[in-house]
Amino acid sequence: MHRIGVITAGGDAPGMNTAIRAVVRSAIYEGLEVIGFEKGYEGLVEGQAIKMESRSVSGIINLGGTILKTYRCEEIKTPQGLRKAADVLEKCKIDGLVTIGGDGTFRGASGLHDVSKVSVVGIPATIDNDIAGTDTTIGFDTAVNIALSAIDKIRDTATSHERIFIVEVMGRKRGFLALEVGLAGGAEEILIPEIKFDLDKICNRLKQARKKGKTSEIIVMAEGAGDSHSMVDYIAKNSGYQVRLSVLGYIQRGGSPTAISRTLACQFGHHAVKMLVEGAEAKMVGIRDGKIVSVDLEYAWKEQKEIDLRLHKLAQVLST
């Protein structure tokens, strides 16, 4: 192994830059050259390559976003796109590729490995934390803390106005972010795609709670759990409360990564390079029970990660 490539792809996540820095500097430590491909697979297919030196990654450990930029690329899902990307890797004499992103990024990486036989190691970085084979992902803790700080503020106005707030958080089709934010923020309801809910039952419970002296509530809802606008209307009509919606949106993906996201990114970046040097072919680096592990790349994007439903029950018990 002489030269490796690195890309960030899919939705950005706070800590991606920390991971790029760790990959570049660990590779240099191992005596490897590093090429960064800009704009994810989009840039790889087009051959947008830049040589990365130790100084190329100075001052980025604390920066949100990704200095390599990221795109959602349709072409890499096609055999022609994979072929084009494989040709670029060959032309740039890349022996190993580190792909930083989520399940779509890893699906692309698996395809590339099949077509080019270039070794690939994935680094899980997504605020959704929806990657099998790792307990957590780069950016998840940062997004949880951003959403949590928003909920703490929303609670002030919810209490003052005696209103219900539905706070919609990201997470794509999964509820990892909503569950963690809901539990830590003391939400009275957490609506996630993994658990069926009945709006009539929720409205009845809200009415009962009001009779017992509860005057405001926070409902944390995962974006994948349904249409938040129609839920606001339904709950307002059937609960007797004034209901407001706050969609947190893209602020959850920006800003400086937390210490947890950064330390994870440092470890993942370092181990990804080590795995390539030691001969890994199509793997993802992950963390299980506090230990860094190597996971089959296909497992990471094909398997459904289990959500801890005990946290949902706990949030219910603690919010009565």
Ligand code: F6P
């Ligand atoms: O996967 C990260 C994520 O922020 C999801 O939570 C969200 O559903 C999606 O990306 C939004 O995608 P886009 O950046 O393409 O709008």
